Amino acid sequence: MIETPLLQARGITKRFGPRVACRDVGFDLWPGEVLGVVGESGSGKTTLLQCLAGKLPLDGGEVHYDSKAFGTIDLASLSEARRRLLARTEWGFVSQDSREGLRMNVSAGGNIGERLMAVGERHYGNLRSVADDWLQRVEIDSDRLDDRPTSFSGGMRQRLQIARNLVTHPRLVFMDEPTGGLDVSVQARVLDLLRSLVDELHLSAVLVTHDLGVARLLTHRLMVMQGGSVIESGLTDQVLDDPQHPYTQTLVASILPV
Amino acid sequence: MSTALSVSGLVKHFTVHAQGGVRMSVLDGVSLSVARGECLALVGPSGAGKSTLLRSLYGNYRPQSGSILVDHDGRVVDMVAAEPREILDVRRRTIGYVSQFLRVIPRVATRDLVAEPLIRRGVERDVAIGRAGTLLERLGVPARLWKLPPATFSGGEQQRVNIARCLVAEFPVLLLDEPTASLDRANWTRAVELIAERRDAGAAIVGIFHDAEVRDLVATRTHDLQPIGGSA
Amino acid sequence: MIESGYNYAYLDEQTKRMIRRAILKAVAVPGYQVPFAGREMPLPYGWGTGGIQVTAAIVGRSDTLKVIDQGADDTTNAVSIRRFFSRVADVQTTTRTAEATIIQTRHRVPETPLAEGQIIVFQVPIPEPLRFLEPRETETRTLHALSEYGVMQVSLYESVAAHGRIAKTYSYPVVVNGRYLMSPSPIPKFDNPKLDRNPALQLYGAGREKRIYAVPPYTPVKSIDFEDHPFEVETWDQCCALCGSRESFLDEMIVDDSGTRQFLCSDTDYCAERRS
Numbered sequence: 001m002i003e004t005p006l007l008q009a010r011g012i013t014k015r016f017g018p019r020v021a022c023r024d025v026g027f028d029l030w031p032g033e034v035l036g037v038v039g040e041s042g043s044g045k046t047t048l049l050q051c052l053a054g055k056l057p058l059d060g061g062e063v064h065y066d067s068k069a070f071g072t073i074d075l076a077s078l079s080e081a082r083r084r085l086l087a088r089t090e091w092g093f094v095s096q097d098s099r100e101g102l103r104m105n106v107s108a109g110g111n112i113g114e115r116l117m118a119v120g121e122r123h124y125g126n127l128r129s130v131a132d133d134w135l136q137r138v139e140i141d142s143d144r145l146d147d148r149p150t151s152f153s154g155g156m157r158q159r160l161q162i163a164r165n166l167v168t169h170p171r172l173v174f175m176d177e178p179t180g181g182l183d184v185s186v187q188a189r190v191l192d193l194l195r196s197l198v199d200e201l202h203l204s205a206v207l208v209t210h211d212l213g214v215a216r217l218l219t220h221r222l223m224v225m226q227g228g229s230v231i232e233s234g235l236t237d238q239v240l241d242d243p244q245h246p247y248t249q250t251l252v253a254s255i256l257p258v
Numbered sequence: 259m260s261t262a263l264s265v266s267g268l269v270k271h272f273t274v275h276a277q278g279g280v281r282m283s284v285l286d287g288v289s290l291s292v293a294r295g296e297c298l299a300l301v302g303p304s305g306a307g308k309s310t311l312l313r314s315l316y317g318n319y320r321p322q323s324g325s326i327l328v329d330h331d332g333r334v335v336d337m338v339a340a341e342p343r344e345i346l347d348v349r350r351r352t353i354g355y356v357s358q359f360l361r362v363i364p365r366v367a368t369r370d371l372v373a374e375p376l377i378r379r380g381v382e383r384d385v386a387i388g389r390a391g392t393l394l395e396r397l398g399v400p401a402r403l404w405k406l407p408p409a410t411f412s413g414g415e416q417q418r419v420n421i422a423r424c425l426v427a428e429f430p431v432l433l434l435d436e437p438t439a440s441l442d443r444a445n446w447t448r449a450v451e452l453i454a455e456r457r458d459a460g461a462a463i464v465g466i467f468h469d470a471e472v473r474d475l476v477a478t479r480t481h482d483l484q485p486i487g488g489s490a
Numbered sequence: 491m492i493e494s495g496y497n498y499a500y501l502d503e504q505t506k507r508m509i510r511r512a513i514l515k516a517v518a519v520p521g522y523q524v525p526f527a528g529r530e531m532p533l534p535y536g537w538g539t540g541g542i543q544v545t546a547a548i549v550g551r552s553d554t555l556k557v558i559d560q561g562a563d564d565t566t567n568a569v570s571i572r573r574f575f576s577r578v579a580d581v582q583t584t585t586r587t588a589e590a591t592i593i594q595t596r597h598r599v600p601e602t603p604l605a606e607g608q609i610i611v612f613q614v615p616i617p618e619p620l621r622f623l624e625p626r627e628t629e630t631r632t633l634h635a636l637s638e639y640g641v642m643q644v645s646l647y648e649s650v651a652a653h654g655r656i657a658k659t660y661s662y663p664v665v666v667n668g669r670y671l672m673s674p675s676p677i678p679k680f681d682n683p684k685l686d687r688n689p690a691l692q693l694y695g696a697g698r699e700k701r702i703y704a705v706p707p708y709t710p711v712k713s714i715d716f717e718d719h720p721f722e723v724e725t726w727d728q729c730c731a732l733c734g735s736r737e738s739f740l741d742e743m744i745v746d747d748s749g750t751r752q753f754l755c756s757d758t759d760y761c762a763e764r765r766s
Contacts, residue, residue, distance in 0.1 A: 030343050081636045088640075103644070107651055110644050117647065118640030124650050124716040146651045188364040195363075199378065217363065221342050235317065235342050242319045246275035253276065 004066050006031050006172060006204050007052070013060030014047050021047040023228040024061070031171070034198055034205045036219030036236060038212060038251070044228040045208045046176055052206060053093055053174045054083045068171065088115050092165030092173035096180045098157035101164070102149050108135060108160055109145045115168045134163040138193060155186035159193060166197060173205040179214060191217055212255055216240060224248050261329070262431050262462035263315070264291040268324035268338075270307070270314055283486045284310045285321070290481050294430070297453070297463040299477035306483040308466045309358075312433050315464060316355045317345040328352060328431060350378060354429035356437045360420040362409045368419055369394065369404040375427040386426075393422045397448050413440040421449055425456065432456060434465035438472050450475050492580045499546040499579040505529055509547035509702070513693060516704035521666030522634070523617050528700040538571060538596060539697025541613035545594050548609065548693075549575065554582045556590035561598040561739070561756035568596075585759050597660075599681040601738045601760035604690035606707060612675040614696040617703065619663040619673040639671050642714065650719055659724065664711050671714075672703065680723045680739045685711040728753040733764035 005028040014022040022044045029035050037045045050056045052063055054075050063075040067090055070082065078086075087093070095101035102111055112131040113121070121127055132142050138159035140152075149157050158178060165173060178194065179187040195218060198205060209215055215222055215236055222240070223233040224247065232245040243249045270285040284307040292298045300308040313319040315326055317337045326337040330352045335344055349355075354375075363371065369390050376386035394404060397418040403411065408419050417440045424432070434453070438446035446469070453476050457463055467473035473480075492498060499506070505527075512526040531539040549555065555575055559568040563585040571594065572583050584590055587602040594611040604610060620630045623641045633639065642663055649657045662679040666672045674685055675694060685692065685705060692705040705711060713721040729736045731752040738760055740753040755761035 033343065033346075080632075084636060084638065106644055107648060109651060110647050113647055114640055114644050117643040118638065122643070122715075122717050124647065124718050127647060128651075192363075192365045220346055234320070235345060237318050238320055241313070242272075244273070244320070249275050 004072070005029055006033075006066050007206075008064040009052060009061065010063075011061030012048060012051055012058060012063065014044075014051050014056060015059045020228050022051060025223075025225075025230050026061070027223065027230075027233070029172075029204055029206065031204055032202045033221060034203075034207060034219045036215040036222045037206065037208045037225060038210065038215050038222060039225035040210060040251075042227075043225040045210075045225050047228075048225070049174050049176055049206060049208045053091065054078065054087070065172070088118050089168050090171050092170040094158075094161050094165055094173065094175040094178045096177040098149065098154070098161045101161040102157060104149050107146045107148055108140065108152075111149065111160060111164045112167050115164070119168070130167065134167055135160075137197075138163045139189070153186070155182050155190060158182065158190050162190075162193065162197070166201065166203075169201065171204060173203055175205055175207045177209055177211075178207070179211070180209075187214075194218055212240060212251065224251065260293045260295075261291050262294050263329075263464065264325075264327040265289055265315070266325045266327075268311070268314060268321050268326065270310055270319060270321045285314070286486050287324070288483070292431075292462040292464055294460045294462050295457060296479060297457045297465060297477045299473050299480045300464065300466050300483055301473075301480045302483035303485065305485045307485070308483055309435055311483065312355075312435050312464065312466060315433055316353060317349070318355075350375075352429060353431045353433060354424040354427060355433045356421055356424045356435060358436045358439060360408060360416040360423075362407070362416070364407065364409065366407055367405050368399070368408050368411075371408065372419060372422045372426055375423060379427060390422065390426055393426050394419070396452065397422055398445050414442065414445060417441060418445060418449070421452070425452060428456070428459075428461075430461055432461050432463045432465075434463065434467075436466050436468055439468055446472060493577045496578045499549050499575070500532075501529060501543065501546045506547045509543055512702045513544065513547065513704060516693070516702050517691070517706050519670070520705050520709050521670030521672040521703060523701040523703045526700055526702050528697050531697065532574075535698035536615065538567065538594075538613040540695030540699075540702070541594050541596070541611050541697075542571060542574070542695075543697060544611045544693050544695035544702060545575065545592060546579070548611075549579050549581055549592060551580055553591045554584050554589055555579075556584050556587060556593045556759075557595075558593065558598060558600070558757075558759075559596045561600075561741075562758045564758065586763070587759050597676045597678075598739070598756060599677055599684045601755070601757040602763070603684075604688055606689040608690040610688075610690050610692050612677075612692065612694045614673070614675040614694050614701075615698070616661075617673060617694065617696040617699050617701040619661075619671050634670060637669065639665075639714075642671060646714065646716065646719075650716065656715060656719055656721075662713055662721075664713050666705055666711050667709050668712075672705075672711075674711075678724065678739060679713065679721070682711070682713045682721070683723065687711070726753060730755045730761060730764075733761045735761070735764060 007029040010026045012022055012025040025048055039045045051058055064072055066072050109128055109131040112134050113127040116127055132145055135142060135145055140156055140159060149160055179190050207219055219236045222236040223230045226247045232239055232248045240252055243252050266289045268285050268288040271281050271283040273279055273281050288311060302308055310319055314321050321338050327334050330348050335348055369387060372390035373386040377383055399418050408416050421437055438449050450472055509526055512524045516524045531542055557568045557572040559565040575581055576583050587600040592609050596613040618630055623645055624630050646656050660678050661673050661676045662682055664672050664674055687708050687710060689707050691707055694703045715721040726740050730740060731754055735755055739756045741756045743752050743754050745752050
């Protein structure tokens, strides 16, 4: 068993004025684990994700990350330069809206190659072949390499976003509703891709979703949030099959059968 | 040690908040143990807690008290008190679970689904796929179905895929919940042979077998469960 | 004699001191854009107010000033700026590069190599090389501070993907002293190699954007590229129709009403020297 957790959160608290968006959230994430955070709108799950990824400053608590480059670091004391470097190399962030996670006026190849160029890759041929390789892995046709994401469908944009994030082999990926808003069949394809990439690359991830089906498919562990607090947590199958908290029971019971 | 699994004083109840917090007590201090090469059949009427017990052994249901000690990698792990990642590790390498119904994952081909547990353990992909195919063949799932996702299969075909996915990895402990319920005679015969083989090779098995004939063929012992007085 | 009513070189003394301080900072951090409090000048933005303010701050009575516009001493703008300084700074002017101590230029570097002791002042429209890739000033300042220039490399990638080569032919971005990404002003890329380790002092002034930057003498200046698509300068099949030069930057001129074209040296002084 690995001795050090990849990500350690303790007492994460975030306020917006008088409103507490996140209250005292804590967990350990180990290498190769996918942690799901489920809850309805306003539960604080997206705020939590942004705090963990260093995009929002904390009002309380600490986040420690075991980095390859710098050892164990306290995110709050990380300089902006190092945070941005980590965000480009060891971390990934897949946004719900691909417009936020992609450069819409840059070709697919440029989008995928950007992180490599940012860390010093200067050979055009290499960049192109790595980008092409990843395009195929996310099941986008090679002949779209020079096309811009403006001409892609929603599902293709999400898959491109995934490729753009994974090209530097990050150890930790933050995902915010990665399949939100996609058609069901498209969602299945993206989920399948995520499932196999997580397995293949031994990724760790924190995945925010309101969809329990997505959680069931992709996550090993689950935290249920309500009103900014984690009201239940455990293995995904434990939480979904043996829910303890009244709110969790309501959530599980509310899933529409197909 | 030859005892692979040891359960002591297991208590499990469910509180349904939507029904005013009514508490349903299912297990009230169950104890049992299973040794290598044994197949323990849980018997008892519907509602006695057989499935609940099996799911608790897998860590799927969380008991309120008691212990479930399993021999994992030369250490003893208590499934009731273990850390989530420990339970995940036990499930990866020590305890296999065949549920009553196959949980279908969209788009994944049958043979890949069956090979997955081996690949997760680090077995080479080609080897894993090969073993998956062998097992599927043994269970009578025809090769023409291997490249298809099982969503459109019949109940019996799905169940055989389910069995194959669990048995491909040769777990030291197997939990079987009505593994042959939707199989006709020809097919459950194959499954029973496989299960008996594993038992004789040293696996410790706990199972629920609705069919008495099947039970008689695979079980070495039985454990009786009765429903606790009260609503079931 | 300076025209009465004007301070020497038009700007007041405190303004000149402020601009000199900005120039010193710029020289101390090669390629870094130093904000300065640009003044209202007697010509609008886009006509060289930045270059004029820099020249005004450094010019003295003993200087000899040359002003060129796209390489020529005789365009309207070059003439009027040169006349402006001769009136308010009582300074000698010349068209000969070798005789100048200060050369103010719009969009070209003289062909004649510069020497130690000379100062070349560039007129700059958009000082920020990342401006068209990242519109936010807050973000570009952060990118320069953190040396995060990936986005510029991406724009080169896009150029190669779209055109098969790096298609940028002017304002070609450079890295100065191995640290700051800089826009060399809209000089043709043909002139970029002249900036590298030039013995003269290079000063860059942007009036509208209110930035000054500098490259001290003998500083390395490298044009960015890809390993497999290296930086290349323009070439011509023709030579100059007047002096026969094959080494200088040529302008294509239409010389009569029937559309006859000629290729001529852009640098008028260089061409004239060769012909004499």
